[in-house]
Amino acid sequence: FDILQQIALSYQFVGRYADSIAAMDRALAIVPDSVETQDLRGLFYFFWKADTRPPLQAIDAILAQEPSAIAVAADTWFLCALADRDPATAERALVAVGDNACWSEGVIRLSRSFGEGLLARMTKDEARARTAFEAARAQQEKIVQEQPDYGPALCVLGLIDAALGRKELALEEGRRAIALTPVEKDVNNGSRVLQYFAITAAWAGEKELALQQLEAGLRAPNASQMLSYGALKLLPFWDPLRGDPHFEQIVESLAPKGNAASSKK
Incomplete structure (x- = not known):
């Protein structure tokens, strides 16, 4: 087993x-x-x-x-609720998440507060989103201070700063995270940091950079769930790129052959 x-x-x-x-x-x-x-x-x-x-x-x-x-499956529940744009279910899932991460992929861990911010932004509750992302930032900054040269933690901080509209700081943190975690030296962690920087760039409004990073992330040695067909097609992480022909082309190129499935509406 x-x-x-x-x-x-x-x-x-x-x-x-x-x-x-x-x-x-x-x-x-x-x-x-x-x-x-x-x-x-x-x-x-x-x-x-x-x-x-x-x-x-x-x-x-x-x-x-x-x-x-x-609790074991709460992060999956939350992710699916986001994909379905179902805020009521997402709220239930966040309760089940408790103090755990709302999403984690290897070394990338997004806190419950981050999830609350993501949900609030999806429902256009900007005040709640900002409060939640500020809370997430305070938690993440503490982690970065304890491990200042740890790229994955800095990568997440950059993502949070992008969510808070701190564009230049977010991009700087994301780039430094990549420099600290080169794929050539650390295949697993380097792949993740590279891949999640694409989201940071998208949230910072740097569409071309985001698309470049997305393509680089797809070429990385380790595939990322957040760069899978399902994630790119349905999750709100990628909403800033929706409608862009280049992005839509990338998404369709990842569709499984003969895919007749669609998300539950």
Whole structure:
């Protein structure tokens, strides 16, 4: 079972979601009530097909069978609610997140406060968004002060500063994070920092830079879930680039062949 989970994660690292899901199906045949595997299977399906139904079905099953275990899948629940532009469900998911990260991918960890800011911005509640992002910044700044040369923490700080409209500071932090974590020396962390800087650039209003970084991020050795077809197509992280022909072309190029799935509306 553990080996199959590791195989599934290894496939995901290189963007092979179909193979990853197949490995998880084999794992679930052995331990069908594994909440973590059910959650990841649904999440990977979303990233692959831009379809929130499988992960939300897994969430519903967890809530029905073992509601106390929902914290394990709360970040997936939150992400899917954002993808569906469903603020009421996103609020419920944030409660389930508790003090944990609203989203994490390897070394990139986005706090619950960050998630609250993202949700508030999606619902155009700018006052709440600013308060939440300021809280997220205070938390993240403390982490950066403790580890000033740790690129991933600085990368997240840059993303938060972009959310707060501190454009130049955000871009400076993002670039320094990349310089501190070169892909050539640190494949995993370097890939993530490079990839998330694309979001920072987009939020800072630097559309061309964001598109350049997005393409660079897609070429990085380790695939990012946040740069998957599902994430690019549906998540609000990428809203500043929507409608741009170059961005839309990139999104469509990542669509699985014969993809008939669409997000749940």
